[in-house]
Amino acid sequence: MSKPKIIVIVGQTASGKSDLAVQIAKKYNGEIISADSRQVYKGLNIGTGKITKPEMQGIPHHLLDILSPQKIFTAQNFKIKANKAIQNIIKKNKLPIIAGGTAFYIDTLLYNISLPKIKANPKLRKELSQKTTTELFKILKQKDKERSKTIDPNNPHRLIRALEIIEATNQPIPKTTKKEKYNSLKIGIQINQENLIKNINQRLNKRIKQGLIKEVQNLHNKSLPAGRQGLSYKRMEELGLEYKYIAKFLKKEMTEQEMIKKLQTEIYKFAKRQMTWWKKDKDIHWIKTQKEAEKMIKKF
RNA sequence: GGGCAGGUGGCAGAGUGGUCAAUUGCAUGAGACUGUAAAUCUCACGACUUAAAGUCUACGGGGGUUCAAAUCCCUCCCUGCCCA
Numbered sequence: 001m002s003k004p005k006i007i008v009i010v011g012q013t014a015s016g017k018s019d020l021a022v023q024i025a026k027k028y029n030g031e032i033i034s035a036d037s038r039q040v041y042k043g044l045n046i047g048t049g050k051i052t053k054p055e056m057q058g059i060p061h062h063l064l065d066i067l068s069p070q071k072i073f074t075a076q077n078f079k080i081k082a083n084k085a086i087q088n089i090i091k092k093n094k095l096p097i098i099a100g101g102t103a104f105y106i107d108t109l110l111y112n113i114s115l116p117k118i119k120a121n122p123k124l125r126k127e128l129s130q131k132t133t134t135e136l137f138k139i140l141k142q143k144d145k146e147r148s149k150t151i152d153p154n155n156p157h158r159l160i161r162a163l164e165i166i167e168a169t170n171q172p173i174p175k176t177t178k179k180e181k182y183n184s185l186k187i188g189i190q191i192n193q194e195n196l197i198k199n200i201n202q203r204l205n206k207r208i209k210q211g212l213i214k215e216v217q218n219l220h221n222k223s224l225p226a227g228r229q230g231l232s233y234k235r236m237e238e239l240g241l242e243y244k245y246i247a248k249f250l251k252k253e254m255t256e257q258e259m260i261k262k263l264q265t266e267i268y269k270f271a272k273r274q275m276t277w278w279k280k281d282k283d284i285h286w287i288k289t290q291k292e293a294e295k296m297i298k299k300f
Numbered sequence: 301g302g303g304c305a306g307g308u309g310g311c312a313g314a315g316u317g318g319u320c321a322a323u324u325g326c327a328u329g330a331g332a333c334u335g336u337a338a339a340u341c342u343c344a345c346g347a348c349u350u351a352a353a354g355u356c357u358a359c360g361g362g363g364g365u366u367c368a369a370a371u372c373c374c375u376c377c378c379u380g381c382c383c384a
Contacts, residue, residue, distance in 0.1 A: 013338080038338060048338085072336060104337045115335045125336090133341095152332075157340040165335065240338035265327075270338055276331065 003183040004090055007297060008106060009099040010278060011189030012271040014199040018051045020189060021099035023290055025059040028297060031089045033062045033082055035100025035109070038239060040078075041069040043219055043231075046212045047242035049203070062089075069219070069231055069239065075108040076115040083109065086182075098184075103277040112181040118168040128160045139163060185300040187293050188284040200267045204260065207242070216246040241266055 007024065011017045021032050034040075038048045042065045050064060062085040067073060082098070082105075089096040098106060108115065128136060136159040141148040143166045151158055191199070219231040233251060236243040242263065249259040278284055287293045 036338090037336090074336060076335065102337065104333075107334075111334080113334050118335075120336070147335095150334090152341055155333085155341045157336060158333085161335055238336080238339070242338085244338085267338085272329095273331095273338090277333080277337095 003181065004086065004096075005300070006086060006096040006098060006182045006184050007300075008110070008184050008186045009097065009189070009293075010103065010106065010186065010284065011101070012191065012196060012274050013049075013101055013267060014196065014203050014271070015189040015191045017099050017101065017189060018049075018055070020290060020293060021097050022051075022055065022057055022059050024293065024297065025095075025097055026057065027294065028095050030095035030097045031060045031062065031085075031092075032097045032099055033085050033089075034064050035078070035082070035098050035102050035105045036063075037073065037078075037102040037105060039064050039100075040066050040073050041239075042067065043215075044069055044239070044243070046207050046210050046215050047246075049207075070235065072120045074115070074120075075105050075113075076117055078102075078105045079108050079113075079115070101274055103274060110180065110182060110184055112179050116165050116169065118165045121164050121167065124164055124167060125160055128163060129156065133159060136160065136163065140166075184283075185297065186281070186284045187296065188278060188286045190286040190288050196271060197268060200271065201264055204263060204267065208260070212242060213246055213249070216243060217250060219243075220247070220250065241270065 007028075007030070009017050009021050009024070011020075024030060025032055036048065038044055039050050040063055041048075044050070051061060063078070063081055066081070086096045098109070100106065107113065131139075133154050133156050136156065137148065137151075137153040140151065140159060140162055144162065147162050147166075151162055153159070216236065220233065220236070221230050233247040236247040238244075245254070245259050245263050245266065248254050249256060254262065285296055287296070
């Protein structure tokens with residue numbers, strides 16, 4: 001059985017992925033699967049640059065707005081849901097197009113990286129976060145020698161998650177395997193640094209005009225039906241970038257000016273981290289225009 | 301005009317005779333990531349050379365004291381606050 005064909009579109013934040021994806025979907029009878037760790041959440045709209053209904057131009061989009069931002073979504077969740085979506089799209093005889101900025105999610109999907117299904121354990125996390133990385137590493141070494149060999153001993157997030165999994169399974173973490181599951185064409189949108197910075201800053205201004213601050217405020221304050229509480233500032237800080245720094249602004253920890261300036265540099269730094277990841281991926285075809293992309297897809 | 305406090309690397313800001321090319325934070329650059337990934341983490345960061353050692357130029361300008369000065373003295377310039 002030959003592997004199903006899919007298109008993957010990657011690119012730094014503010015490089016124009018969503019738009020390109022829609023154009024390609026229209027041309028090649030496709031549906032889009034978003035690979036974005038923040039756009040999966042309901043209510044995070046302006047801040048994540050989520051595509052709007054009119055912008056979709058009738059193209060179905062998957063994995064947007066699928067859960068509450070109170071909940072924790074992981075690469076494993078993404079993999080399962082994205083696989084399902086791909087199956088459905090193929091069944092309809094349409095072309096699946098993965099588009100998004102979360103490189104880790106895309107790799108997990110494409111290489112069928114097997115991750116455990118252990119859910120987050122907030123109590124344990126809270127407890128473990130009191131400890132230093134040295135202590136955490138020591139515990140991990142006792143409980144799972146193999147994982148301790150590969151983990152970054154300075155990285156609290158990873159150490160805590162590793163311990164969380166052992167706590168739940170009570171056995172060492174199985175080795176991950178890597179196997180290409182799809183026949184994918186990876187297209188990356190290339191953009192020079194100058195334009196990238198320009199886009200980031202312009203887009204941020206635009207979002208603020210569109211009511212970004214209000215969006216964050218509402219997420220925090222709104223008295224939802226069914227007694228649900230607003231999103232805590234703490235959770236917003238975990239969500240990062242716009243949500244993190246606007247939360248700080250709303251808490252009066254920084255002025256609006258400071259917040260905007262900080263966001264500009266933080267978003268730029270994020271974009272660079274994205275690129276660090278993709279630079280290693282030799283399968284990505286970097287393109288500058290839509291035409292180049294179309295040519296490639298035709299051949300594919 | 302008088303009094304006081306200051307001027308340090310792209311910025312903020314330590315240091316107050318030798319261990320100072322100078323703590324730290326920010327910015328910047330490079331990188332990691334295979335179980336929270338917009339998160340989290342690592343390294344570099346005066347110049348030249350780079351493996352190490354080394355050389356040079358540097359703590360507002362100029363001069364001085366000293367074996368040795370970012371650090372002490374003199375002088376000039378500049379900034380902030382206070383009194384006229």
